[in-house]
Amino acid sequence: MTSAATIYRNASVFTGDADLAPRESVAVREGRVIAVGDLDAVRLAAGAGAEEVDLGGAFVSPGLIEGHSHMLMLGESLDKVQLRDAGSIEEVQRRLAAARAAAPDAPMVLGTSWLFDIFPEGERPTAAALDAAVADVPVLLDANDLHSVWANSAALTAMGIDRDTPDPVGGEIVRDANGDATGFLLETAAMKYAWDFLADAATDEDRDRFLAKAFAAYLETGVTGATEMSFGPADLAAYRRMLDRDGRLPFPVNAHWLLTATGDPEADVAQIDEIVRARDELAAAHGDAWLRIVGVKFIMDGVIDACTAAMRAPYANGDLPGPIWDRASALPVAVAADAAGLQLALHAIGDEASAIALDAVQECIRVNGPRTDRRPRVEHLESVADDTIARMAALDVTASMQPVHCDPAILDNWQAVLGDERAHTGFPWHKFREAGVRLALGTDAPTAPHHAPNNLFIALTAKSVLDRSREPYQPQRVFTPADALEALTLGAAAATLREDEVGRIASGARANLVVWDANPLSDAPEALLDTAAVLTLVDGAPAYDARS
Incomplete structure (x- = not known):
């Protein structure tokens, strides 16, 4: 009936x-x-x-469809010491000491969202600064962008980092003149050592709690769908436990499996076979109404704040880092993923990285032929060249962007390390709209606050949520309300080919x-x-x- x-x-x-x-x-x-x-x-x-x-x-x-999220990391971050509004090293130290005093039996102290702005010019995070606050247990603090980790001496020991520990492909264990680790892990070094250490320490019960908290937090802010952007075995296991228990998720999720640049071409391509198996096994067991593995995620480069994003011209300090995935390593993996029906999501913050990302898309079209369901996407696009925007329109590539990443309160260091006209031409939403590029908006939580109305506010005003006395950043870029809402709903759904459903x-x-x-x-x-x-x-x- x-x-x-x-x-x-x-x-x-x-x-x-x-x-x-x-x-x-x-x-x-x-x-x-x-x-x-x-x-x-x-x-x-x-x-x-x-x-x-x-x-x-x-x-x-x-x-709303959260266009770019890390669900388990968001849930976990809600339990961590919050540092986004800590305006000095001393304030970070005070909060860590208070957290340690409040939970003296805790095996470690975890924090999130510290900003590079708290360090005087020329200085970087050190273990010694954290040891002054908490020395008896490991302290691990994620940077606001989740591309760096600040660790104390106990954490370096617990992670097994010493003089002989190698830097992974695309990452760096920052060292002093004597060759000793300073307590600052960049890019894939943060992932390989800090994230893997925390993953080993977490239990299934922890991960189930993290996932449930993320769903609840998003529902409260109007989100009824999410695009996972760092999916892996532990995430899949947590989602499957929820599906086995409840037969559904609180809202539908589309996942992109995070790829690792190993330096071994055969191993890089072999990851695709493993992802296809996971995708097909998930679909066979649970269907596709609630959770789909739709694609793969390349982290092409780092972030501007740490001077690790791949740029065409040097930073103000003269640095000109290369990408994490260069063309030679990225293109064969992209072609294999595309041939398997996996969507490409390409993290590219610097203008050189986004050019490489489009080379990967173009290579897929050349090798595998045109397809109407390809729908590739580039994530973040903080500093992007005009010729890249034109190519994105021609190749039908979605621009997945996050207004909360250009809250003026977090842009001081971002602008300073660029140091030239690029500091004033970032996040060019208006140029994507003018070129006819498809836009999907999100927050990239927990690298930024997950609250949807505040994210929308920045899209409409270019003003700050964190410090409302700030002047807007390049307000000529702003969206109309209707265009912003479309990018948060229909645009984000279309980015994963789900616009007929959600x-x-x-x-x-x-x-x-x-x-x-x-x-x-x-x-x-x-x-x-x-x-x-x-x-x-x-x-x-x-x-x-x-x-x-």
């Missing part, structure tokens, strides 16, 4: 399409949207017996909807700050309800 529909009326319903005017009502039944439009037409489609919910003029949108409010789509506390189409952008969802629906059922 078909269940009765529910009509949400007296609302401003944004459908996901920036070119369509808001509608006044939407009806859902059995997890799907059955109609959206004027109330009389929606009532006719819903039929007799429909329940009606008066939303009092509230703004409704498709549930990211839109249309007949037949999954009824993943959000009722908001503010209306970004009509209210001043400041009304969005620090708000949350009022009601989040997943497949028509409340997944978060602030009214109860």
Whole structure:
């Protein structure tokens, strides 16, 4: 027997399409949207017996699709010492000492989101600075961008790092003049030593808790879908335990498996076979309604703050680092992944890295032929050349960007290390729009706060959420509200070829909807700050309800 529909009326319903005017009502039944439009037409489609919910003029949108996330890391970060607003080394030390005093039996102290701005010019993180606060247990602090780790002496010992420990491909254990590790791990060194150490220390129960916390945090901020960007065996196991237990996830997730540059061409390509096996086994066991392994993730370069992003011209200090994946190593792996039907997601922050990323896309087209379902994407694009933007449009490559990464409060060091006109031409959203490049917006949590309304505020204003006294960064770049909302919903869904199912409010789509506390189409952008969802629906059922 078909269940009765529910009509949400007296609302401003944004459908996901920036070119369509808001509608006044939407009806859902059995997890799907059955109609959206004027109330009389929606009532006719819903039929007799429909329940009606008066939303009092509230703004409704498709549930947001987090365009770039690290779910387990987000959940874990919520338990760590928060350092994004720590304005000095001394403040970091105070917070770590307080955390140690509050949990004297804890085996380690973990923190997240410290900023490079706290170090005087020419100085870098050292173990000694952390030892002064906590010396008896390991201390591991993720940088705000998750591309560096700051460790104390006990952590270096626990990770087995000594004079003979080799630098991995694409990473560096920073050392002093004597060859001793200083406590600063860059790029793949942070991943190989710090992240692997923490992964070994975590239990399945820990990872299950991290995942549950991430889902809950996102639902509260209006997110009903996510794109995982650092997926691996431990993540897959945690998701499968949730699927085995509940038969579903709190919302659908599309995952990109994180590739490792090993320096061995055969080993690099062999990763693709392992990922294909994991993809096919997952689909056979659980279908594809909730979790799909859709692609692979290349970390082509590092980050500008640490001067590890691959640039065409040197940084202000003269550094000109190469990419983590150079052309010779990246192209064969990209072609193998593409041939297996895996989507390419290419982290490229520097202008040289994004050029290499497009070379990989072009090589896939040359070797494997044109395909309408390829949908490659480049992540971040903080400093990008105009010729690259034009190539992205020609190759139908999605620009996946994160407004929270250019909050003016975190750009001082970013601008200083570039030191020239590039400091004023970053994050060129307007150029992508003008070129017709598909845009998907997200937060890259936990490298930045995951709160969707604050992320939208930066997209609309180029102003700071963290320090509201700051002047906006290059405000000519900003989105219109409708364009930003489309990039957060339909655009992010289209980036993983899911636009028929999610990211839109249309007949037949999954009824993943959000009722908001503010209306970004009509209210001043400041009304969005620090708000949350009022009601989040997943497949028509409340997944978060602030009214109860």
